[in-house]
Structure formats: C-alpha cells, structure tokens
Amino acid sequence: xxxxxKLMVIEEQKDVAGLGTPGHRRTVYVVGHKNPDTxxxxxxxxxxxxxxxxxxxxxxxxxxAGQISAETQYVLERFQVETPALLENIGTRVKDMDIRKVPxxxxxxxxxxxxxxxxxxxxxxxxITNEKNHLKGLITINDIAKSYMEEYxxxxxxxxxxxxxxxxxxxDAEMVVGDPEGYFDKGKVVIxxxxxxxxxxxxxxxxxxxxxxxxxxxxxxxxxxxGCIVVCLGAPVSRTIKRLAEERNCTIIVTPLDTYAxxxxxxxxxxxxxxxxxxNLMTFRLAxxxxxxxxxxxxxxxxxxxxxxxxxxxxxxxxxxxxLGVHKRGLILVDHNEVSQAVDNVLDAEILEIIDHHRLGxxxxxxxxxxxxxxxxxxxxxxxxxxxxxxxxIPKSIAGLLCSAIISDTLMFxxxxxxxMDVNAARALEKIADIKCESYAxxxxxxxxxxxxxxxxxxxxxxxxxxxxxxxxxGIGQITSMNAEELLNIKKRLLPYIREVYETSDMDMIFxxxxxxxxxxxxxLCCGKDSGELVEExxxxxxxxxxxxxxxxxxxxxxxxxxxxxxxxxx
Numbered sequence: 001x002x003x004x005x006k007l008m009v010i011e012e013q014k015d016v017a018g019l020g021t022p023g024h025r026r027t028v029y030v031v032g033h034k035n036p037d038t039x040x041x042x043x044x045x046x047x048x049x050x051x052x053x054x055x056x057x058x059x060x061x062x063x064x065a066g067q068i069s070a071e072t073q074y075v076l077e078r079f080q081v082e083t084p085a086l087l088e089n090i091g092t093r094v095k096d097m098d099i100r101k102v103p104x105x106x107x108x109x110x111x112x113x114x115x116x117x118x119x120x121x122x123x124x125x126x127x128i129t130n131e132k133n134h135l136k137g138l139i140t141i142n143d144i145a146k147s148y149m150e151e152y153x154x155x156x157x158x159x160x161x162x163x164x165x166x167x168x169x170x171x172d173a174e175m176v177v178g179d180p181e182g183y184f185d186k187g188k189v190v191i192x193x194x195x196x197x198x199x200x201x202x203x204x205x206x207x208x209x210x211x212x213x214x215x216x217x218x219x220x221x222x223x224x225x226x227g228c229i230v231v232c233l234g235a236p237v238s239r240t241i242k243r244l245a246e247e248r249n250c251t252i253i254v255t256p257l258d259t260y261a262x263x264x265x266x267x268x269x270x271x272x273x274x275x276x277x278x279x280n281l282m283t284f285r286l287a288x289x290x291x292x293x294x295x296x297x298x299x300x301x302x303x304x305x306x307x308x309x310x311x312x313x314x315x316x317x318x319x320x321x322x323x324l325g326v327h328k329r330g331l332i333l334v335d336h337n338e339v340s341q342a343v344d345n346v347l348d349a350e351i352l353e354i355i356d357h358h359r360l361g362x363x364x365x366x367x368x369x370x371x372x373x374x375x376x377x378x379x380x381x382x383x384x385x386x387x388x389x390x391x392x393x394i395p396k397s398i399a400g401l402l403c404s405a406i407i408s409d410t411l412m413f414x415x416x417x418x419x420x421m422d423v424n425a426a427r428a429l430e431k432i433a434d435i436k437c438e439s440y441a442x443x444x445x446x447x448x449x450x451x452x453x454x455x456x457x458x459x460x461x462x463x464x465x466x467x468x469x470x471x472x473x474x475g476i477g478q479i480t481s482m483n484a485e486e487l488l489n490i491k492k493r494l495l496p497y498i499r500e501v502y503e504t505s506d507m508d509m510i511f512x513x514x515x516x517x518x519x520x521x522x523x524x525l526c527c528g529k530d531s532g533e534l535v536e537e538x539x540x541x542x543x544x545x546x547x548x549x550x551x552x553x554x555x556x557x558x559x560x561x562x563x564x565x566x567x568x569x570x571x
Contacts, residue, residue: 025059028330028352031087033341034065035464035477038072038408038448040335042401043379045081047334047355050383053392058330063087065343069462071408071448078444079400079433091345094293095286096327099307099316104129107136107273110166111144112265114272125304125317128276133313135283135306137276147275148267155188157208157266160274164251170269171230171255171262177242178228178251184208187227189266191259196220210262215241222250230266232259283308286315290326291345297323335379337361337371340466340473355382357417358557362468377417380405384425399432404444411480411517412441417558442482445517449481451490456497459490460512467561469568473506474528478513478556487514487523495525495546502527509534513556521551524560538567 030048032040041064048062062084068076076083104127105117114126118141128137153159162184168175187206192199196216203209203220206227211217213235221229222244228251231237237252245252255262283306284293297305297320307315328350331343337354338361339346346363353370354363357379374382380402387394394402406426410418413426430437451459464477481487491514502510509528516522525547526532532543541548553559 025057026330028058028060028332029063029087029090030060030332030334031063031065031090031343032334033336033338033465034343035461036064036066036068036072037335037463038069038075038444039378039380039405040064041068041072041084042075042405043334043355043383045084046380046383046398046402046405047332047386049395049398050387050390050392051332054390060332061085066461067458069448070450070454071444074444074447075401075404075408079397079404081397081401087343089289089344090329090331090349092290092326092328092348093286094284094288094290094307094318096329097290097318097322098325098327099318099322101316102127104133104135104314105272106130107276108163108166108271110170110269111147111272111275112170112268113166114139115141115144115268123304123317126272127306127314127317128272129314135281135308135312135314137273137278138281138304138306139272139276140303143275143277147270154190157189157270158185158187158206160270161185162270164253166269166271167253167266170265171253171257173230173253173255173257176237176252176254177245178253182251184228184251189263191263192217192221193259200224208266210259210266212259219244222248226250228253230255230262232257232262281306284318285310289345290323291348294323333363334383336465337363337373338467339363340468355379355386357382359561374421376419377415377422378406378409380409381419381422381425384429385421394429394432396433399429400435403429403433403435403437404440407437407441407444408448411515411520411554412437412445414517414520415555415558417555445480445482449479449483449486451479451486456493460494460497460501465556466507467564469565472508472568474509474511474564475505475507476511476513476556476560478515480515480517480554482517484516484518487516490514491523491525491547498525498527499546511535511560513553513560515554517554519551520554521549522553522560524548524550524553534564534567537570538563 030044032044045062048060051060064084064086102121102123107128118126125138125140127135128139130136164180164182164184187208189208190203192209192211199220203224203226205225208228209221209226210230212232218229218241231254234254234256282300282302286307286309304317304319306317309315331349331351332353333351334355336342336358337356351365351369356373357376372382384402403426406422410422413423426437460477464475466475479490494512498510498512509531512525514523524535526535526543527546535541535543535548539550541550
C-alpha cells in the first residue's frame with residue numbers, strides 16, 4: 001500500500017473510532033523537515049516513542065514530509081524500524097470538522113416520516129442511503145415544502161409509486177382488503193363528495209377514492225373499477241362491499257381521519273425517492289482538505305453537504321458553519337523551525353512543540369509552545385537528553401536510530417557543529433544499540449553515497465533546504481561521501497541540471513555542497529545571478545565555471561549559512 005494511502009486509512013480509522021473528540025486520545029504528528037535527512041527521520045520516530053511513553057492524553061505518530069535517502073533507508077532496515085508514513089500536507093481535513101452523524105434513511109419512507117425525522121433531529125437535510133450505506137440522494141425541508149405547496153396534479157400519488165405501507169402509516173389507517181406490501185401506481189386521487197350519479201362522471205379505472213360510510217358511494221366506486229377506496233371516520237365496511245372489492249381487485253383502507261384530513265395528508269405518504277435530489281450531488285471525502293472545499297461550499301447555495309469515506313460510504317453531514325469550528329491537527333516539529341522547510345500548510349496546524357538545533361527561523365505560532373533549541377550538532381542528541389531527563393529506558397532500536405542521527409549530522413564527529421554532548425550521547429547510545437560508531441559509520445555513509453541508481457532530481461532534493469535571507473530566497477542542497485570519484489560523477493550530472501531547475505524555479509540562487517568526509521572539504525556548485533560574488537564575499541574563494549573549492553567547510557548549518565548571512569548583510 002502506498003504511504004499516502006496508508007496514512008489516509010490510519011486517519012480514517014481513527015475518525016471512525018472517534019479520536020479527537022472529548023474522551024478520546026488526540027493524534028499528534030511528529031514530523032521533520034521536507035527532503036528529510038537521517039536526523040530528521042530518526043529524531044521524529046524516537047521523539048514520538050518518548051512522548052507515547054510519557055503522555056497518555058495524545059497518540060503521537062511519527063511521519064515524514066518527503067522521501068527518505070538511501071542512508072536513512074539503510075538505518076531503518078538495519079534496526080528493523082518501519083518507515084514513517086508520508087505526510088505532505090498538515091492542513092485541516094474534513095475529518096477534523098464536527099461532522100453531524102445524521103443517519104441515512106431508505107428511499108421508500110414517506111414525506112411525513114422524513115419531516116418527522118428532520119424535526120426530531122433538528123436538521124434540514126436527510127441523506128438517502130441504500131442497504132450498503134451508499135448515498136443515493138438528499139431530501140431537504142425545501143423539497144418537502146415544494147411537494148406540499150406546489151403540487152396540484154391529482155395523479156401525483158400514483159406517479160410517485162407510493163407504497164400502501166406509507167399510506168397506512170400516514171393516515172393511521174388499516175387495510176381491510178388488499179396487499180399492504182403493494183403500491184398505488186395507477187390512477188388519480190378523487191373525493192366522493194357527490195351522489196353516485198355524479199360520481200360516475202369523474203371516477204375512472206384505478207383511481208383512489210376518498211369517501212365516507214355511505215354504502216351507495218362505496219359500491220359505485222368499486223363498480224367504476226376504482227383501484228382503492230379510503231373510508232373515513234373509521235366507518236365499518238360491510239361484508240358485501242369487502243367481497244365485491246376482492247372480486248374487483250379493489251383495495252379498501254379504513255382511517256379514523258375525516259375527509260379533509262385525508263385529502264390534506266395523502267400527498268405526504270409519497271416516498272422521498274420521488275422528490276429527492278439524485279444527480280450531481282455535491283459530496284466531500286473525509287480526507288479532503290478544508291482549504292480545497294471552502295470555495296465550493298461558499299459558491300453553492302446548499303445548506304448541508306454529505307461526507308463520504310474512502311470507500312464511498314456515507315458518514316455524516318457538514319455545513320458552512322462547521323468550517324468555523326474545525327479542529328486543527330496537532331503537530332510537533334523536529335530538526336527545523338522555518339516555514340519554508342516545514343510540511344505544507346504548517347500554519348494551519350496547531351504546533352505543540354519544536355525540538356531543534358538550528359538557527360531561529362521565520363515560524364510563528366498562535367499560542368505559546370514548548371520550544372527546545374540547543375547549539376548541538378544533532379537533534380538526536382537533544383532527544384537522547386530528554387530520554388535521560390525523564391528516566392525512560394531507551395530500546396535498542398531507538399538507540400540505534402539516535403546514534404545514526406548523530407553520526408550522520410556530525411559526519412562522524414568531524415563537523416564543526418559537533419559538540420562534546422554529541423560525542424558523549426553517541427558513545428552511550430552505541431553501547432545500547434550494540435554497534436561500534438566507527439565501523440558502523442563507514443557502512444552507513446557507503447549506503448548513503450551509492451547514488452548510481454538515483455535520478456538527478458532525487459540527488460538534488462535528497463537533502464535540500466530553502467532559506468530566506470532578507471529578500472533573497474536561496475536553496476542549498478548537500479551530499480556527503482567518502483568516495484571522491486563518486487562526488488566527481490555527481491558534479492558532472494548536477495551542474496547542468498541545477499541550471500535547468502534555476503530557470504524554472506522561484507529561487508534567486510541555488511547551491512549544492514559536494515562534501516568529502518575524508519578530506520573534510522566541500523566543492524560548492526553555484527547557480528544564479530550574483531551567486532559567485534556571494535561565495536567570494538563569504539569565503540574569499542572564486543567560483544570558476546559554477547564551482548568553488550571550500551577547504552574545511554563541511555557544515556551547511558554552521559559554516560555555509562552563517563557565512564552567507566554575514567556576506568549578504570555586507571553586499
């Protein structure tokens with residue numbers, strides 16, 4: 001099953017279970033940045049595990065905002081941890097709204113019954129469903145009003161193929177001759193208010209005749225081949241009339257109501273199927289984003305909109321006012337704190353926590369949040385500290401993930417971002433995970449640098465972040481490798497490709513770091529107006545043919561980005 005579909009199924013199962021409503025655990029997603037690296041993925045998984053051990057109010061689910069790298073895939077397989085589901089958009093969905101659980105009704109119920117249900121449930125729209133709970137149509141109060149106020153066709157009851165069951169229920173009647181499971185589907189409805197001589201002029205075959213206790217009128221109606229007679233005021237029907245009705249195949253219904261009441265109510269016995277809207281129904285799915293349905297709801301003059309699950313089954317109803325009370329999705333950000341790097345529509349979510357080790361970015365929150373930012377080389381180091389602070393035992397698999405994150409982000413302790421806290425955390429974690437950092441790092445980096453089967457796009461965006469420097473929008477990608485020859489091959493492939501991407505993107509500059517772990521140096525690919533001047537101002541190295549040699553530079557976070565920021569301020 002695809003990741004996106006898997007996440008959708010999980011979310012809909014939670015919705016059916018009522019998660020997010022009072023008395024149930026809320027789902028909170030723990031997510032790293034787009035184009036996630038090993039630290040982003042491993043820290044998200046590990047922190048979600050920690051939160052689930054220490055907080056019972058919510059259910060914490062690790063997710064990812066992009067495709068994982070070969071290095072990260074190696075780590076997950078090495079420690080037998082499932083890849084987090086893909087969460088590309090954290091915007092609110094229909095499932096996050098207060099969906100009214102209006103039960104579906106069958107299409108053969110009467111208008112009167114439908115009206116009674118609407119009144120009891122205080123709703124304006126009833127969904128019509130079949131036995132498998134698939135939506136067949138909708139009936140509204142306006143539809144019922146029109147059927148009552150605007151319908152003057154005396155044959156409408158038969159045209160609607162009205163079940164006799166509906167007629168009996170509506171008129172509080174009893175059938176003394178005929179089949180209660182039958183239908184009145186021929187003829188018109190007439191009132192026998194005249195004497196038999198006059199009745200003969202307007203009663204036709206199959207008609208339904210509303211009359212009283214006069215024997216002559218009942219006999220006349222049957223002899224005129226009426227399909228049904230409705231005897232009012234509970235008047236008794238003689239055996240002769242019953243026998244004659246059976247012989248002529250005429251149904252007899254007895255009701256305690258008077259003629260006026262029967263004439264007024266008979267149209268309300270018609271099935272809703274005849275009046276409901278069946279075509280071009282405006283429906284939404286549980287997984288639809290509220291952002292995408294907002295315009296549709298504002299343009300359509302419908303009061304209510306039915307909601308379907310992923311299999312097409314009816315779930316409930318929403319209206320425009322439900323958009324106002326939509327429940328934002330819970331979110332914890334790890335390894336980033338900038339909008340440009342976060343999952344789409346991050347500002348539509350309720351950010352509960354941020355765990356990071358980068359510079360403060362552009363992200364703003366509506367309410368105070370728990371924000372832990374430390375100047376260490378890896379978010380995994382911070383998560384390890386939180387395990388220790390809260391006295392939670394670290395499982396072997398989680399220890400392996402956190403140790404891998406530290407090794408990756410610090411380039412096996414070679415990065416200038418690496419601190420003593422990172423080294424101490426990694427040494428403690430390697431014992432729990434039963435690995436040796438040095439030998440394990442070689443295998444992990446080798447797996448991550450095997451890019452022969454990757455496309456140019458996959459390589460560029462494998463570890464790519466966007467940064468805002470004043471009015472400038474700059475994209476910076478990075479690949480680390482222990483193989484100089486492989487880095488040379490990647491350079492040949494990416495140089496022309498980066499230029500293509502630049503021409504079609506909204507970025508002012510694009511840089512790509514080819515970082516050699518062994519020599520602890522980077523060859524920087526540059527693209528964009530003034531990109532060469534920026535590199536020269538920042539590092540005093542000239543860019544020739546779109547490339548600049550940066551000895552001693554291995555960290556995007558602590559070396560490249562700060563130098564660019566200082567240089568831009570001086571340009």
